[in-house]
Amino acid sequence: MPSVRVPATSANLGPGFDALGLALGLHDELDAEVLPGTLEVHVTGEGAEDVPRDSRHLVVRALAAAFSAAGAELPGLRLTCRNRIPHGRGLGSSAAAVVAGVLLGRELLAELGHGPLDDAAALELTTALEGHPDNVAPCLLGGFTIAWTDERARAVRLDPHPAVRAVAYVPEQPVSTEHARSLLPAVVPHADAAYNAGRAALLVEALTRSPHLLLAATEDRLHQAYREPAMPASAALVAALRSSGAAAVVSGAGPTVLALHVDGDPEPGDAAGFRRMPLDLVAAGAQVG
Ligand SMILES: Nc1ncnc2c1ncn2[C@@H]1O[C@H](COP(=O)(O)OP(=O)(O)OP(=O)(O)O)[C@@H](O)[C@H]1O
Ligand SMILES: N[C@@H](CCO)C(=O)O
DSSP states (O other), X not given: OOEEEEEEEEEETTTEEEEEEEEEEEEEEEEEEEOTTOEEEEEEETTTTTSXXXXXXXXXXXXXXXXXXXXXXXXXXXXEEEEOSOTTSSSOHHHHHHHHHHHHHHHHHHHTTOOOOOHHHHHHHHHHHHSSSTTHHHHHHOSEEEEEESSSEEEEEEOOOTTEXXXXXXXXXXXXXXHHHHTSOSOOOHXXXXXXXXXXXXXXXXXXXXXXXXXXHTOOSSSHHHHGGGXXXXXXXXXXXXXXXXXXXXXXTSSOEEEEEETTSOOOOOOTTEEEEEEOBOSOOOEEO
8 A cells, every 4th residue: 555755845935936846844644545436535644624525625625636647547545634834824735745646646556556656747747736946845855945847837945054944934814826926927027037046046145055045045026025914914924923033924925924934043933823833944855664
């Protein structure tokens, strides 16, 4: 019975909209087994009260997409999900679900004698399901990733500097990525695009070699301010943490706030209305058992 362990991820990291991502030490664990003629979905933990238990379940949809990509029909299944990544908070829950589904699908396809789905195809398929590559890349590869798309999805993986630490501040209420993306303008000023290009490049240096540059490198003008009306408390927390010296950003499409800091500097403290979660940066991406 194949199983998979998939990490939470934080995308954008300030200036790297739809491109940069980090794998975090908070994991969903799933397993699947072929059970002819039925579909059973068992869910515990995060989202258990909300997610459907049929073919609309995101992991089942990703499994079906993997089978379809291989030209095979999805067999009857029992899927078990033990969820720890909060849903709709900006910590990559949907990317973790599609990565889990595609990797479980890959294992089941191999068990059933179908051809292999290689790593490039897994990145391509998960990106297509998620809509953008910046969460699925670190979920698959671990570490710190730079993702882009040309005729297909692509990513490179880097090791974050070992002194970088992360604290997530998770609010009670979710904001869907779909809604947060609907707030973005179709066109941005050239000066803002240039500003973000410089900061995103600097962030690669800051996250891998020069963490003292993290505060300057995590400035953004392309998405966070536009999303503020949907998450005013998160925007206020980003501003407060940054003024105290922590490199705080909206995590993914929000509303979680991610504060990066350097080991040895004072840790960012509690914030009213948010669940504070110190999280390791993890080297490994999804692991199949
Ligand atoms: N483990 C899961 N199982 C089933 N459905 C899931 C799972 N995780 C996420 N989803 C679906 O995806 C939705 C959340 O996706 P959304 O893209 O809005 O947020 P997110 O992925 O948590 O945040 P972000 O993309 O900003 O990091 C949930 O409401 C649910 O419908
Ligand atoms: N880059 C994406 C990440 C969330 O899925 C966004 O900010 O909308």
